[in-house]
Amino acid sequence: MQLSLLDTVEQHPNAANRVKELRLQLEHHNRQYYQRDAPEISDSEYDELFRELTALEDQCPELITQDSPTQRVGGAPVARFRAVAHGVPMLSLENAFNEEEIRAKLDARIKKELGLADSPLLTYMCEPKMDGLAVELVYEQGLLTVASTRGDGVTGEDVTQNIRTIRGLPLRLTGEGVPGLLEIRGEVYLSLDAFQKINQGREENGEPSFANPRNAAAGSLRQLDPRITASRPLSIYCYAPGRVEGATFSSQYEFLNVASRWGLPVNPMVRRVDCVEGAVAYYHEMNGMRESLPYEIDGTVIKVDSFQLQRELGEKSRAPLWAIACKFPPRQAETQLENILLSVGRTGVITPVAQLKPVEISGVTVSRATLHNWDEMAAKDIRIGDTVVVERAGDVIPAVVRVVTERRNGSERAVPPPQSCPECGSAVVRIAGEVAVRCMGISCPSQIRESIKHFASRGAMDIEGLGDKVIEQLLSLGLVRTVADLYRLTKDDFMCFERMGDKLAANLLAALNASKSCDLGRYIFALGIRHVGERTAKSLAQAYGSLANLEKTTVEELTSVRDIGATVAQSIVTFFNNQNNQAVINQLREYGVDPTVVVKTVGGRLSGRNFVFTGTLTRFTRDFARKQVEDLGGNVVGSVSRKTDYVVAGEEAGSKLLKARELGITILGEDEFLNLLEQQ
Numbered sequence: 001m002q003l004s005l006l007d008t009v010e011q012h013p014n015a016a017n018r019v020k021e022l023r024l025q026l027e028h029h030n031r032q033y034y035q036r037d038a039p040e041i042s043d044s045e046y047d048e049l050f051r052e053l054t055a056l057e058d059q060c061p062e063l064i065t066q067d068s069p070t071q072r073v074g075g076a077p078v079a080r081f082r083a084v085a086h087g088v089p090m091l092s093l094e095n096a097f098n099e100e101e102i103r104a105k106l107d108a109r110i111k112k113e114l115g116l117a118d119s120p121l122l123t124y125m126c127e128p129k130m131d132g133l134a135v136e137l138v139y140e141q142g143l144l145t146v147a148s149t150r151g152d153g154v155t156g157e158d159v160t161q162n163i164r165t166i167r168g169l170p171l172r173l174t175g176e177g178v179p180g181l182l183e184i185r186g187e188v189y190l191s192l193d194a195f196q197k198i199n200q201g202r203e204e205n206g207e208p209s210f211a212n213p214r215n216a217a218a219g220s221l222r223q224l225d226p227r228i229t230a231s232r233p234l235s236i237y238c239y240a241p242g243r244v245e246g247a248t249f250s251s252q253y254e255f256l257n258v259a260s261r262w263g264l265p266v267n268p269m270v271r272r273v274d275c276v277e278g279a280v281a282y283y284h285e286m287n288g289m290r291e292s293l294p295y296e297i298d299g300t301v302i303k304v305d306s307f308q309l310q311r312e313l314g315e316k317s318r319a320p321l322w323a324i325a326c327k328f329p330p331r332q333a334e335t336q337l338e339n340i341l342l343s344v345g346r347t348g349v350i351t352p353v354a355q356l357k358p359v360e361i362s363g364v365t366v367s368r369a370t371l372h373n374w375d376e377m378a379a380k381d382i383r384i385g386d387t388v389v390v391e392r393a394g395d396v397i398p399a400v401v402r403v404v405t406e407r408r409n410g411s412e413r414a415v416p417p418p419q420s421c422p423e424c425g426s427a428v429v430r431i432a433g434e435v436a437v438r439c440m441g442i443s444c445p446s447q448i449r450e451s452i453k454h455f456a457s458r459g460a461m462d463i464e465g466l467g468d469k470v471i472e473q474l475l476s477l478g479l480v481r482t483v484a485d486l487y488r489l490t491k492d493d494f495m496c497f498e499r500m501g502d503k504l505a506a507n508l509l510a511a512l513n514a515s516k517s518c519d520l521g522r523y524i525f526a527l528g529i530r531h532v533g534e535r536t537a538k539s540l541a542q543a544y545g546s547l548a549n550l551e552k553t554t555v556e557e558l559t560s561v562r563d564i565g566a567t568v569a570q571s572i573v574t575f576f577n578n579q580n581n582q583a584v585i586n587q588l589r590e591y592g593v594d595p596t597v598v599v600k601t602v603g604g605r606l607s608g609r610n611f612v613f614t615g616t617l618t619r620f621t622r623d624f625a626r627k628q629v630e631d632l633g634g635n636v637v638g639s640v641s642r643k644t645d646y647v648v649a650g651e652e653a654g655s656k657l658l659k660a661r662e663l664g665i666t667i668l669g670e671d672e673f674l675n676l677l678e679q680q
Ligand SMILES: [Zn+2]
Pocket: 344, 421, 422, 423, 424, 425, 426, 439, 440, 441, 444, 445, 446, 447
């Protein structure tokens, strides 16, 4: 429903309250999800709350505030970043590379400076050193107003719009004692998981992949278009104060605790120790845990805990005397590059992969490494027979960093990009503006294999039991040539498989059958249209309601859909114009794969009717009720106003029910609501 612009907050006192309540709830769930990794509600329940808030704000735009979760991605692209001077310079730390240096450069020097040479004890705060980008956030009266990069330490760049997209970061501080001014430093980083997903997408789109999570985080944070930043799930941990007015802290330990209580993300791995040996032990412990963390760290930071002592110690040659960065040894090794293999991906991109003489790097044997793409390989002049430096980082695929050219003897052989696909022999093309070399063969077995794997995967059709091994067997037996063929399979087809019993075959067929009625967004994603990730697929499903509608669309129409730009729009239209794709989609439809979602029906029986649900519903869920109402053309809104037609009240309905009575709106019990739905 659309209210006229003349409607004011005064006419929606409940809306104002509900908006506040929703914001608090959403921020709470963001914190549970992004900071504590302990979500309390499902994604769809979260979406529901978010939608309700968006709807209320659409109705009453005067209720929109800067700290609303709906405003995280609000800014227009900028031509360049404004400069921001830091209130207190952001200094860099001196490095230590081993435990002796920690003792000498930090502990001994500090004790000498403070005249504590004989004391064994001194309290330190130990923190993981995130491998990301330092930023400074400014909260005024609790509201996030400015965020800037470290820059040269004195002046950074204004990246406020982009920082706001980090959902784990509060836009407004909550809790007791929030100061009038809080400048706080933090490290923006990308989780390894997010990093891999971003690179996967880039490789498929023929864009150069990021070398490591830090580069990817930097590239994302310095995006001029905040919408691009929003599509990259950045994270942040806060670690140090800048200027603070209206609060005091006696130690780093206290500061981190209080910051966390105000809702700021603080790394839970921080630890307070009472002597330098504790800090040394922490350093070794973190180095040992490095591989199992979901993000990259490149060392630890050790700080004198007491702020009083920090002030006494001060700084020297632009580095504080009271802290040190303890770097981990690099995870690199030299080995021989024995061969360059070609791997063909789902979209036909042919990627060079290094086959290495097996080498151990920090406890793991490495025999393959990515060369990213042909441009990068040429730039590094990597040849078969070269001695190369290989680096591994977390779970990320090891990469060849550089060639040890001094070791060359003249027998090394450069490998040019292929002229034809190693799997199907089709000609390859290089699309202007892309770094990727792509196989254009429509029946390329490698592409088919990868696209079927993608189709069956978790975020897509989620066909349990249809794993890589099964898919490979189906292909090699010629049982499947397209994703549509999957739905033609019978139990007999599976019986000749290795390790496939009656039960497994039955389960697999049941899973295939169940996938026919999957969510439309998943189905669109499963089709593997270039540039269409899970999120875009979801938006398309909501906007179009069925594949049939999407197939008929135009570039112009697509670009009016939220989050869809010209490249994506063009890619979608091209996909549906392809006759082979059409044939597969039609076949899928014949087999019964044609999910739809009901978009707002115009002219339905409840068209234009506005419903509000309140209280505890016992006969059905709110999701069910919403779907029923929307199927019949009605709307479900969050708050009661004169434009509300029905209020459906469950048990313990409160203020909304009162308001409905006041306004004389029709009130329905749960049974009455069900009756209304059933009327013809
Ligand atoms: Zn091919």
